[in-house]
Amino acid sequence: MVNIILLGPPGAGKGTQAKRLVEERGMVQLSTGDMLREAKTSGTEMGNRVAEVMARGELVTDEIVIGLIEEKITGHAGGGFIFDGFPRTLKQADALAELMNRTGQTLDAVIEMQVDDAALVARITGRFTCGNCGEVYHEVTRPPKVAGVCDVCGSTDMRKRADDNEDALKQRLMEYYKKTSPLIGYYYAKNQLSAVDGLAEMDAVSEAIASLLDKA
Ligand code: AMP
Secondary structure, three states: OOOEEEEOOOOOOHHHHHHHHHHHHOOEEEEHHHHHHHHHHOOOHHHHHHHHHHHHOOOOOHHHHHHHHHHHHHOOOOOOEEEEOOOOOHHHHHHHHHHHHHOOOOOOEEEEEEOOHHHHHHHHHOEEEEOOOOOEEEOOOEOOOEOOEOOOOOOOOEEOOOOOOHHHHHHHHHHHHHHHOHHHHHHHHOOOEEEEEOOOOHHHHHHHHHHHHHHO
């Protein structure tokens, strides 16, 4: 199975598309954001420190996220990875190349999800998810059929992320442009970069990604 990176700013739809690929193709979503949110609930000192950094919208250290990814990659031989929210710095990108090489795997495609900043603010500030199954909703563009009840699993445990507010989002965008957007040039130079229009309808984005995967 192919291994891919979904690259794009917060709110580009990486998580939503990754979840579809998990369902439709049996791929494995590796979201460092999800892993860090899990660590946060562990109540350890590391978890608490990470929670503060995330709430401000800053990046956690390369060492922490590289360690998390290393654990997952080496513990899962089959591949079919979707890297979602990783790498976010050039150092992480180099570490990923080294890790893939060491475990005898290839990175088959890097898909940039292109969106404009004005759309991101609207997307992120209205976003909420089901605390039970992780389905993603939006107050305006994608409300559940029955208010407060998850369409997929029926749970009423709807949650908003602590960093999905305007202040943290500004910082997350700044981090993206300063530290993550150089990866677009990095993967272009490695001949691995493709792009999709992240502002298209969700199904159209899925189709565009699917056709890139079939070519990879
Ligand atoms: P996400 O769910 O991908 O939007 O990530 C939420 C937050 O987790 C980010 O704003 C960062 O604080 C942290 N985070 C997630 N992935 C990384 C990463 N690869 N490198 C550094 N920080 C990360």
